[in-house]
Amino acid sequence: MKKIWFFIAFTAVLFACSDNNRSNNNPNIPNYxxxxxxxxxxPTYNKLLYPSNPVYVANYGAKGIIVMKTGEGTYNAFDAACPNQAFNSCTAMTIDGIYAVCSCDKSQYNLFTGLGGKEYPMKQYRVESSGTIIHVYN
Incomplete structure (x- = not known):
């Protein structure tokens, strides 16, 4: 019985640590x-000290990145390119509260999950925090 529980726990950890290939292999967003x-x-990143205060950061990723603190010591970072539109057809998504809004079709994507009810979720990046520094990378 202990072996079964160990296997279940190991499998859960394995899947929790894996990348979401559906969001990170989006054919509409180039890999930068x-x-x-x-x-x-x-001051530019001061809002990241508080949960649910996303910040747009230009000049990274395909169309910039959107970073948001989701809890104590946890952050999400997503590419600001519209995930369900051709890359050159839209400008960077805008922030509306805890949502990113696509400029082409006005689709909203939740910045806690990256989901928006369309085929592809937002392209997500890894985030680590140490003291006052937030490191976003892929």
Whole structure:
């Protein structure tokens, strides 16, 4: 019985740590290298000290990135390119509360999950935080 529980726990951890290939292999968004360091001591990123206050960061990813604190020590980062539109057809998504809104079709994507009820969710990046520095990368 212990072996079965160990296997179930191991499998759950394995799947929890795997990448979401559906969001990270989106045919509409090119794969760009992202390696951003955001210092929350700077006024530009100060909002990231508080949950549910997303920040748009230009010049990273395909059309910039949107970063949001989701809880104590946890953050989400997504590409600001519309995930269900051709890459060059839309400008970067805009922030509306805890949602990112596509400029082409006005679809909303939840910044806690990246989901928007369409075929592809938002393209997600990895995030680590240490002190006042938030590292977004892929």
């Amino acid at each position: 290298s992202v390696n951003a360091y955001l210092d929350t001591n700077l």
